[in-house]
Structures are given as structure tokens and as C-alpha cells.
């Protein structure tokens with residue numbers, strides 16, 4: 001009766017692929033984050049900041065940044081053998097907002113990267129995901145020299161709902177970014193489960 005079972009159970013698993021957006025203001029570390037974890041060479045379209053772009057791209061607090069992503073960052077990370085994430089970095093500049101609705105199609109959840117020196121830069125992303133009901137996790141990218149605030153202080157400043165996860169991270173660090181992505185997936189799954197729960201009377 002039990003014969004022949006092992007060949008069935010050993011079949012390689014077809015991984016589930018999930019789409020995660022990476023949003024946040026200009027220069028907050030989106031390209032860095034995708035590059036830190038991606039198993040494929042990140043596809044990105046960087047362009048030197050042109051003179052024409054200068055009045056639009058506010059460079060205060062963005063150290064040594066001479067390129068800007070004009071299209072998007074794209075990367076892939078295998079969280080488990082049966083779970084693969086595709087990462088899409090949203091363009092940070094307002095003039096590329098028309099791409100957001102396309103990118104948001106089919107996304108499980110999002111990371112909103114924040115820099116405590118320019119917290120207001122992520123308001124637009126927070127508003128966007130709140131309005132669309134896309135689960136998001138706020139990840140504070142810890143830059144040297146930036147004052148460190150507890151996650152709860154950031155939550156209050158951004159006026160986030162209590163269920164929105166807020167984490168501190170280093171966008172350059174693979175393990176740190178992985179932790180953030182695991183949080184995004186767990187949060188999105190928890191919410192999906194909760195919404196499937198039958199209504200009680």
C-alpha cells in the first residue's frame with residue numbers, strides 16, 4: 001500500500017511567486033534594498049541627474065546621489081524553496097506616478113521605506129497603499145548620522161493604523177532586508193486570512 005509513495009512526495013515543488021512593491025521617497029534606499037537581496041542582477045534604469053531634473057529632484061539629505069531611477073527596480077528573492085518574491089521598486093519621483101497603478105496590479109503587499117530625516121517623503125506612498133487597501137510594512141532605513149527613533153514614534157508621526165508593522169532596517173544588508181520582506185508576507189497573509197473569516201453574528 002505504501003509502495004510508490006516516495007516518488008510522489010519527492011516531486012520538486014513549483015514555487016508560489018508573490019509580487020511585492022518597494023516604495024518611498026527619492027533617495028531613501030529602494031534601489032539599494034532591491035540590489036541587496038536580489039538573486040538576479042537587478043534590472044534598473046538609472047540616469048544621471050540631469051541639469052533639467054535638478055529643480056525637481058530635491059537633493060537635500062541625499063548624499064552622493066548622482067543617478068536616479070527613471071523606470072523601476074526589479075529583483076527576485078527565494079524566501080523558501082516554495083516561495084519566491086518578485087520585487088518592484090516604485091519610481092520615487094512624482095512625475096512618474098502614472099506607473100504606480102500598473103505596478104500595483106496583483107501586488108500582495110508593499111514595503112514603504114522611510115528616512116527619519118525626511119519622513120514626509122513617504123506620506124504619498126502611505127496614502128496610496130491605505131487608499132487602495134494594499135497591506136504595507138514601514139521599514140525605517142537607518143542612515144548614519146540620522147537620529148534614531150523608536151518604531152512607535154515613527155508610527156505616530158506617520159499616523160499609521162496599529163496593525164501596520166513598523167521595522168528598522170539597513171537597506172544595504174541582505175539579512176535585514178530579508179527580515180523586512182518576511183514581515184510584509186506574514187502581514188499580508190494574516191490580513192488575507194482575517195478577511196476570509198466568516199462573519200459572526
Ligand SMILES: Nc1nc2c(ncn2[C@@H]2O[C@H](COP(=O)(O)OP(=O)(O)O)[C@@H](O)[C@H]2O)c(=O)[nH]1
Pocket residue numbers: 024025026027028029030031032033063064065069092141142143144169170171172
Ligand atoms: N548610509 C547609508 N546609505 C544608504 C543606505 N541605503 C541607501 N544608501 C545610499 O543612499 C543613496 C540613495 O539610495 P538609493 O537606493 O539610490 O535610493 P532610491 O532613490 O530610493 O532608489 C545611495 O547613495 C545609497 O548608497 C543605508 O542604509 N545607509
Ligand SMILES: [Mg+2]
Pocket residue numbers: 030031032068069073
Ligand atoms: Mg532608485
